[in-house]
Amino acid sequence: MSFAKLDELGHTLEALEHALSILRADEATYMATGGGEKRAEAVSILAGMYHAQATAPHIADWIDAAASEPLDDDQQAALREFRRQYLNMTCLPADFVRRQTETVIRSEQLWRELRAKGDWDGYRPALEGVVGLVREEAQLRADISKLSPYDALMEQYDPGNRAALVAPVFADLKAFLKDFIPQALEAQARKLARKPLRPLGGPYPIQSQRALGLAAMKGIGFDFNRGSLAVSHHPFCGGVPTDVRMTTRYDVSDFLSALMGVLHETGHALYEQGLPKVWSHWPLGKARGMSIHESQSLFVEMQMARSPEFWEWLLPLVEVHLGEDWTAEQILAHVNFVKQGFIRVDADEVTYPLHVILRFELEQGLVGGNLSVKDIPEAWDAKMHEYLGVRTIDNPKDGPMQDVHWPSGAFGYFPSYTLGAMMAAQQWAALEREQPKIGADIRGGNFEKLNAWRSRNIWSQGSKWSTPELLERATGEPLNARYFTEHLKRRYLD
Amino acid sequence: MSFAKLDELGHTLEALEHALSILRADEATYMATGGGEKRAEAVSILAGMYHAQATAPHIADWIDAAASEPLDDDQQAALREFRRQYLNMTCLPADFVRRQTETVIRSEQLWRELRAKGDWDGYRPALEGVVGLVREEAQLRADISKLSPYDALMEQYDPGNRAALVAPVFADLKAFLKDFIPQALEAQARKLARKPLRPLGGPYPIQSQRALGLAAMKGIGFDFNRGSLAVSHHPFCGGVPTDVRMTTRYDVSDFLSALMGVLHETGHALYEQGLPKVWSHWPLGKARGMSIHESQSLFVEMQMARSPEFWEWLLPLVEVHLGEDWTAEQILAHVNFVKQGFIRVDADEVTYPLHVILRFELEQGLVGGNLSVKDIPEAWDAKMHEYLGVRTIDNPKDGPMQDVHWPSGAFGYFPSYTLGAMMAAQQWAALEREQPKIGADIRGGNFEKLNAWRSRNIWSQGSKWSTPELLERATGEPLNARYFTEHLKRRYLD
Numbered sequence: 001m002s003f004a005k006l007d008e009l010g011h012t013l014e015a016l017e018h019a020l021s022i023l024r025a026d027e028a029t030y031m032a033t034g035g036g037e038k039r040a041e042a043v044s045i046l047a048g049m050y051h052a053q054a055t056a057p058h059i060a061d062w063i064d065a066a067a068s069e070p071l072d073d074d075q076q077a078a079l080r081e082f083r084r085q086y087l088n089m090t091c092l093p094a095d096f097v098r099r100q101t102e103t104v105i106r107s108e109q110l111w112r113e114l115r116a117k118g119d120w121d122g123y124r125p126a127l128e129g130v131v132g133l134v135r136e137e138a139q140l141r142a143d144i145s146k147l148s149p150y151d152a153l154m155e156q157y158d159p160g161n162r163a164a165l166v167a168p169v170f171a172d173l174k175a176f177l178k179d180f181i182p183q184a185l186e187a188q189a190r191k192l193a194r195k196p197l198r199p200l201g202g203p204y205p206i207q208s209q210r211a212l213g214l215a216a217m218k219g220i221g222f223d224f225n226r227g228s229l230a231v232s233h234h235p236f237c238g239g240v241p242t243d244v245r246m247t248t249r250y251d252v253s254d255f256l257s258a259l260m261g262v263l264h265e266t267g268h269a270l271y272e273q274g275l276p277k278v279w280s281h282w283p284l285g286k287a288r289g290m291s292i293h294e295s296q297s298l299f300v301e302m303q304m305a306r307s308p309e310f311w312e313w314l315l316p317l318v319e320v321h322l323g324e325d326w327t328a329e330q331i332l333a334h335v336n337f338v339k340q341g342f343i344r345v346d347a348d349e350v351t352y353p354l355h356v357i358l359r360f361e362l363e364q365g366l367v368g369g370n371l372s373v374k375d376i377p378e379a380w381d382a383k384m385h386e387y388l389g390v391r392t393i394d395n396p397k398d399g400p401m402q403d404v405h406w407p408s409g410a411f412g413y414f415p416s417y418t419l420g421a422m423m424a425a426q427q428w429a430a431l432e433r434e435q436p437k438i439g440a441d442i443r444g445g446n447f448e449k450l451n452a453w454r455s456r457n458i459w460s461q462g463s464k465w466s467t468p469e470l471l472e473r474a475t476g477e478p479l480n481a482r483y484f485t486e487h488l489k490r491r492y493l494d
Numbered sequence: 495m496s497f498a499k500l501d502e503l504g505h506t507l508e509a510l511e512h513a514l515s516i517l518r519a520d521e522a523t524y525m526a527t528g529g530g531e532k533r534a535e536a537v538s539i540l541a542g543m544y545h546a547q548a549t550a551p552h553i554a555d556w557i558d559a560a561a562s563e564p565l566d567d568d569q570q571a572a573l574r575e576f577r578r579q580y581l582n583m584t585c586l587p588a589d590f591v592r593r594q595t596e597t598v599i600r601s602e603q604l605w606r607e608l609r610a611k612g613d614w615d616g617y618r619p620a621l622e623g624v625v626g627l628v629r630e631e632a633q634l635r636a637d638i639s640k641l642s643p644y645d646a647l648m649e650q651y652d653p654g655n656r657a658a659l660v661a662p663v664f665a666d667l668k669a670f671l672k673d674f675i676p677q678a679l680e681a682q683a684r685k686l687a688r689k690p691l692r693p694l695g696g697p698y699p700i701q702s703q704r705a706l707g708l709a710a711m712k713g714i715g716f717d718f719n720r721g722s723l724a725v726s727h728h729p730f731c732g733g734v735p736t737d738v739r740m741t742t743r744y745d746v747s748d749f750l751s752a753l754m755g756v757l758h759e760t761g762h763a764l765y766e767q768g769l770p771k772v773w774s775h776w777p778l779g780k781a782r783g784m785s786i787h788e789s790q791s792l793f794v795e796m797q798m799a800r801s802p803e804f805w806e807w808l809l810p811l812v813e814v815h816l817g818e819d820w821t822a823e824q825i826l827a828h829v830n831f832v833k834q835g836f837i838r839v840d841a842d843e844v845t846y847p848l849h850v851i852l853r854f855e856l857e858q859g860l861v862g863g864n865l866s867v868k869d870i871p872e873a874w875d876a877k878m879h880e881y882l883g884v885r886t887i888d889n890p891k892d893g894p895m896q897d898v899h900w901p902s903g904a905f906g907y908f909p910s911y912t913l914g915a916m917m918a919a920q921q922w923a924a925l926e927r928e929q930p931k932i933g934a935d936i937r938g939g940n941f942e943k944l945n946a947w948r949s950r951n952i953w954s955q956g957s958k959w960s961t962p963e964l965l966e967r968a969t970g971e972p973l974n975a976r977y978f979t980e981h982l983k984r985r986y987l988d
Binding site for chain 2: 011046049223280
């Protein structure tokens with residue numbers, strides 16, 4: 001049985017992934033500094049073993065032979081995802097991968113060094129090298145997948161997502177935000193004139209913040225039998241579904257920064273903990289992709305945890321752990337504060353999409369060959385000025401040099417962030433139609449029914465459907481920007 | 495170049511060992527409980543990969559071919575240890591290993607269940623199965639190594655140690671202890687009549703005990719750039735030389751229990767951190783064996799950390815962290831307390847060797863066929879009565895069922911504990927001859943010269959010499975029980 005061979009291979013790959021995931025999480029949390037060199041060597045060798053095992057030529061024969069074996073529905077879906085993973089990992093020739101790896105490592109190193117100085121001219125040749133290879137990669141992937149080059153890149157992160165589907169939705173959203181942002185800023189100014197921001201107090205001891213974070217995680221459904229919370233420089237959600245390694249970092253003068261980070265990562269963690277256990281050694285058992293994953297974190301962080309009902313539940317815990325008495329309104333004025341700025345990762349949910357749309361537009365040009373690296377600064381500046389009213393032409397550090405994605409060759413990834421935000425709003429709306437009393441549930445700290453809906457519609461599905469199919473099955477319709485824009489109107493204008 | 499192939503294989507094996515060591519340490523410290531099943535699966539698959547890579551038949555050809563290549567001294571030593579590791583791992587047929595693994599797993603499970611009830615008769619058949627296989631294993635190893643069956647088992651733990659060398663040394667020690675223990679107990683009684691034990695105070699908060707432990711570790715030379723201290727149910731020293739994972743456990747009513755444990759494990763840790771870095775991917779770069787390793791932990795815990803000079807250095811730190819003012823004499827009365835008892839792991843350094851000698855004598859009979867499993871309880875009881883004046887015939891739980899070693903098939907390991915204690919005393923004496931002011935150094939918290947001696951003579955040597963050679967090179971003479979007995983006389987009679 002060829003499927004049985006794939007199944008056994010799945011267990012081997014799962015073991016290597018397990019080791020790699022735990023080693024990576026450990027590196028960012030518990031590893032002694034001096035252990036870094038040997039850790040890098042071990043991870044690189046294990047990753048090489050994974051690659052060798054996952055790309056062996058006989059796997060292609062197993063996949064072909066398994067197709068004519070009697071398989072049940074799940075096995076057929078599993079076979080499809082085995083095939084997808086195999087093609088993804090084998091469609092680039094070994095010598096191309098070597099060239100690309102070297103180029104990317106040097107580009108990232110140079111970016112780290114020159115970003116701080118804002119030295120675009122010094123960095124540009126490295127990015128040109130990366131973009132050249134990305135164009136090659138896109139073409140190689142397009143040859144196999146029969147997609148357009150840019151779609152072939154997106155396909156890696158979100159199977160089924162296509163520029164032709166995303167572009168009109170982004171266009172609607174951009175048009176909406178053009179008028180909406182000034183209105184939201186005005187509404188915010190009026191509100192703040194009546195009720196100024198209550199300054200954060202503190203200092204908030206780390207142990208108290210940690211206890212509050214743990215209580216919030218537990219409340220919204222994180223299973224501490226299968227995961228934990230630690231500290232790292234950059235918060236992440238890693239590990240494996242049976243042992244999710246979540247991290248945060250603490251600022252003693254601002255308890256909201258760690259707490260909102262914890263809520264975001266808990267959204268990712270619930271997805272991982274909710275994946276179907278029996279498929280865990282198949283690609284089918286993995287989370288569907290980046291935009292669906294982001295929809296799960298933003299569902300918690302943006303839809304749920306920036307609502308008044310959520311804070312009516314959480315405020316007593318804030319008082320218990322931090323000894324401060326806040327109102328939901330006071331908190332929401334902080335966490336829903338809108339501000340036009342340069343930096344994507346610091347942006348609020350209203351302005352964030354424009355950062356992403358800018359990159360989506362530019363990187364399509366870069367991959368397609370209609371935009372040259374040398375023209376990025378002008379193009380970036382023009383769009384930033386048009387979308388967010390700020391200028392970056394003399395400030396490449398806070399302009400096109402701000403993100404690691406392009407320096408590391410990750411093109412086609414940026415859309416996932418905003419697609420995730422829109423999908424979260426669309427899922428929230430679908431949930432509300434089915435469970436109209438969801439607000440009261442949250443106010444009462446009852447997250448079971450809400451999580452049951454998410455489990456049934458998203459988590460339990462693993463990678464059974466393409467990204468657009470999964471969204472449509474969960475919400476009853478294709479991606480529609482309206483749910484996100486309605487959400488913004490309710491939250492920022494009412 | 496065949497040696498070059500072995501060298502590359504070494505890197506692969508080091509990476510797998512790295513993953514396995516960190517995963518095992520993680521399992522006992524940070525892993526979520528529910529992660530255990532998948533962790534066991536991952537570790538078992540990675541261990542299988544290690545075994546497959548380390549025992550591939552072509553390695554025998556590489557080893558043979560490398561022998562006629564131009565190799566420097568280190569490479570020749572490396573080749574010898576590659577060969578030793580290869581023979582160790584390949585001398586048992588695969589189907590024997592399978593039978594043994596199954597038998598041992600069932601035996602350990604049964605032992606855990608029946609030990610608490612003291613049900614020797616229920617457990618006996620399982621141990622008979624294990625002993626049968628151990629006899630087979632010893633013969634298989636003896637056929638390859640041309641050693642006697644028991645020596646072939648010891649060889650795995652301490653290359654070069656032989657029953658014919660150990661037995662007379664143990665006989666001397668046993669004869670000495672027969673008279674010495676009553677004298678030591680009398681001296682102790684006189685002392686305590688004059689100055690009764692000062693009771694421990696407390697409660698000692700865990701954070702304060704941890705801070706004291708860290709300060710002691712740092713003081714005696716633990717490199718926190720390449721290691722850390724965590725909490726686990728059973729204290730251990732694991733991880734890898736560049737990232738040593740040490741653990742302890744805390745008892746809030748007794749600060750000495752965690753502290754002495756930390757000092758013992760720090761002794762192991764310094765050895766690991768001191769191994770030669772350039773050999774780290776060769777078997778040659780590993781610690782020599784169990785008795786040398788134990789000599790390093792006991793050097794710190796017994797020779798150094800149970801001396802008055804050590805406490806003159808440490809007491810100010812005890813006062814800083816725990817807020818209690820002790821004298822060295824008061825502490826030493828606790829940590830050097832002698833008591834005849836049933837349990838090896840609870841024994842003091844005076845009575846401990848008799849627990850080991852008892853097992854050494856019995857397991858030689860078990861492996862050689864002169865003793866049957868059914869006769870163990872009587873033999874155990876007779877020796878316990880002769881050596882330590884206690885009876886175990888009606889108490890198998892605290893008699894032959896107390897240790898996991900035999901249930902798990904580890905025969906030939908027990909001597910390492912007492913060999914380690916004797917080697918530690920012998921090393922201490924050699925160090926004192928070279929550095930007569932060592933007591934003053936310790937009193938002043940200066941551990942550099944002492945560690946330099948240990949590094950030069952033990953740590954930096956990796957596995958370059960057999961266990962007896964390493965000891966003789968370090969101390970100028972073969973194993974000699976006299977240093978240990980002199981140490982006991984000085985500490986317990988003066």
